Amino acid sequence: xxxxxxxxxxxxxxxxxxxxxxxxxxxxxxxxxxxxxxxxxxxxxxxxxxxxxxxxxxxxxxxxxxxxxxxxxxxxxxxxxxxxxxxxxxxxxxxxxxxxxxxxxxxxxxxxxxxxxxxxxxxxxxxxxxxxxxxxxxxxxxxxxxxxxxxxxxxxxxxxxxxxxxxxxxxxxxxxxxxxxxxxxxxxxxxxxxxxxxxxxxxxxxxxxxxxxxxxxxxxxxxxxxxxxxxxxxxxxxxxxxxxxxxxxxxxxxxxxxxxxxxxxxxxxxxxxxxxxxxxxxxxxxxxxxxxxxxxxxxxxxxxxxxxxxxxxxxxxx
Numbered sequence: 001x002x003x004x005x006x007x008x009x010x011x012x013x014x015x016x017x018x019x020x021x022x023x024x025x026x027x028x029x030x031x032x033x034x035x036x037x038x039x040x041x042x043x044x045x046x047x048x049x050x051x052x053x054x055x056x057x058x059x060x061x062x063x064x065x066x067x068x069x070x071x072x073x074x075x076x077x078x079x080x081x082x083x084x085x086x087x088x089x090x091x092x093x094x095x096x097x098x099x100x101x102x103x104x105x106x107x108x109x110x111x112x113x114x115x116x117x118x119x120x121x122x123x124x125x126x127x128x129x130x131x132x133x134x135x136x137x138x139x140x141x142x143x144x145x146x147x148x149x150x151x152x153x154x155x156x157x158x159x160x161x162x163x164x165x166x167x168x169x170x171x172x173x174x175x176x177x178x179x180x181x182x183x184x185x186x187x188x189x190x191x192x193x194x195x196x197x198x199x200x201x202x203x204x205x206x207x208x209x210x211x212x213x214x215x216x217x218x219x220x221x222x223x224x225x226x227x228x229x230x231x232x233x234x235x236x237x238x239x240x241x242x243x244x245x246x247x248x249x250x251x252x253x254x255x256x257x258x259x260x261x262x263x264x265x266x267x268x269x270x271x272x273x274x275x276x277x278x279x280x281x282x283x284x285x286x287x288x289x290x291x292x293x294x295x296x297x298x299x300x301x302x303x304x305x306x307x308x309x310x311x312x313x314x315x316x317x318x
Contacts, residue, residue: 011130011276011293012286013042017049024050024285025057028064035065035287039113040212043132043292046278047285055307058117059086061285066113066311073107073172082307089116089128089297089306096231098297100131100271101224103290103310106155106204108186111310114295116286119305121279126300128286130293131274137207137218139270144263148206152254153222155204158246161196203254210291211314219291223267225249226259280306 015038024047028035039045052058062069069085079087090098104110116128137145159167168174171182176192183190189201208219227235227250238247253259271294288295291314 010132010135011042012044012046012278012288013038014046014048014278017051021049021051024052025060025064028061032065039287039289040292044130044286044288047287048281048283050283050285052117052283052285055083055086055117055119058115058119058285058307059083059309062086062115062309062311065287066115069115069309069311070111070313071172072310079308086117086307086309089308092297094122094126094300094304097299099224099229099268100129100275100294100296101221102133102219102294105219106202106221106225108188108202109313109315111290112312112314113310114288114290115309115311116284116288116295117307117309118280118282118284119307120303121282121284122300122304123302124300125298126302126304127277127279127298128306129275129277129296129298130288131271131276131295133217133219133274133292133294134215135274136270136294137216139273140218141266144266145207147253148220148222151257152203153206153220153259154252154254154256155202155221155225155249156247156252157200157249158193158242159198159200160242160246160248163241164248167198208291213292215292217291218270222251222259223264223271225251226264228261228264229268280304 027050035045052061059069071085072079072087079089079091081087092098102110103114159170167179171179173179179198180190182188183200187202191199193199204220206218206220206222208217209215210217223229227238227244227247230238242248244250251259277298
């Protein structure tokens, strides 16, 4: 196998199979320690040209490198289970961009490693952009960093009956007592609303230290969940339906104060400046350190199908 990195970008590191092909799972079993070190060093590794064995082989590859994949809990987007704990990537229409984010950074714990498998590449675009969140942290204005370091950030989610992902799907239960117990254990404040509605609030750290490298990273959903990051027509429609207080998701300072729109615009600029992309090829497998690299999704055309798995839960820092 050979390694290369495009001269103009930092991540991902690309590892390509030698001509003639090579099965992915035996490679992982033989090179597991080295591959894990490369993911930690570079933030992400793209395994290209290997015989994966479709989704079933992808699941075996995840298990070989990380152990069993995690169940998608406290969901924020619609996904479909493909096999076990391997899911489709977010089931949003192809003409919608998904902004850069770190998986489950709004939760009390999150997966350390993310896995993506290209089961069917798009016809055009459809990349999974990546951004080094060490670089994002460095580019955020110091006064903005200090403000979030002092005040933290809050995510507010409203689950409206008959709209969006329903709370029984988010929490994998229809039992309200079980939801309340999960919220207590996870640092969420739950408030039941009229019409089977639910509102949750959680205060989280915006800045974290990587557990292996001790580097400071910008790890949060502040920008992703803020209503100004939505497409203008979507934002206006949601505001018309629910008002700002009832939006399906929004972010604030940890004490409940509003985050100025220009601060969110600055954060979006920081992510975009750090963003890099590659075009998916059939059977590509991308391994991402969730605490080093944010990911998103471009708009696309064609029958794109990217399978996703999450692994290795990491206890959060409140």
